[in-house]
Amino acid sequence: MENNGGEAARPKVAVVVFLLNGNKVLLGRRRSSVGRNTFGLPGGHLEFGESFEECAAREVKEETGLDLDIHKIEYLTATNNVHSSPHPLHIVTILMRAIQADPHQNPQNLEPEKCEGWDWYDWDNLPRPLFGPLETMAQNGFNPFPPAPHN
Ligand SMILES: CC(C)CCOP(=O)(O)OP(=O)(O)O
Ligand SMILES: [Mg+2]
Ligand SMILES: [Mg+2]
Numbered sequence: 417m418e419n420n421g422g423e424a425a426r427p428k429v430a431v432v433v434f435l436l437n438g439n440k441v442l443l444g445r446r447r448s449s450v451g452r453n454t455f456g457l458p459g460g461h462l463e464f465g466e467s468f469e470e471c472a473a474r475e476v477k478e479e480t481g482l483d484l485d486i487h488k489i490e491y492l493t494a495t496n497n498v499h500s501s502p503h504p505l506h507i508v509t510i511l512m513r514a515i516q517a518d519p520h521q522n523p524q525n526l527e528p529e530k531c532e533g534w535d536w537y538d539w540d541n542l543p544r545p546l547f548g549p550l551e552t553m554a555q556n557g558f559n560p561f562p563p564a565p566h567n
């Protein structure tokens with residue numbers, strides 16, 4: 417696949433976060449060009465030298481103002497997606513699970529140019545349309561929650 421410059425756009429890496437609160441997950445309707453108007457997870461591009469956990473905490477803080485419990489950020493899976501519109505974009509997405517350091521903290525929409533706002537949604541009753549790769553995961557029965565503790 418070629419971009420406007422005629423050379424293939426190099427793959428990028430992003431880290432997105434299933435921020436869990438009870439049986440709910442934090443989602444926001446995207447205003448960014450990629451996935452515009454679809455509900456996506458907080459997160460973004462991995463920056464040089466960052467661990468996946470550092471990127472997860474930074475992006476969530478930048479976008480929502482929420483602090484993650486840094487000891488409970490877990491790697492879940494990764495997806496490999498090539499988007500053709502609005503421009504060619506090959507992105508490897510690292511999906512992490514996390515909880516808030518303070519469960520009483522409420523999300524703020526700190527990047528209104530990129531997101532309409534953040535809200536909590538029941539995983540079994542998700543808003544549509546979801547961001548493409550997230551829709552695929554939901555359709556395939558992906559469960560971002562930890563197994564229930566054995567009593
Ligand atoms: C397309 C997406 C899965 C990867 C990039 O995420 P993003 O557009 O939220 O990126 P930023 O938060 O870094 O602007
Ligand atoms: Mg971001
Ligand atoms: Mg983002």
Ligand SMILES: [Mg+2]
Nearest residue numbers: 459460461475
């Ligand atoms: Mg970013």
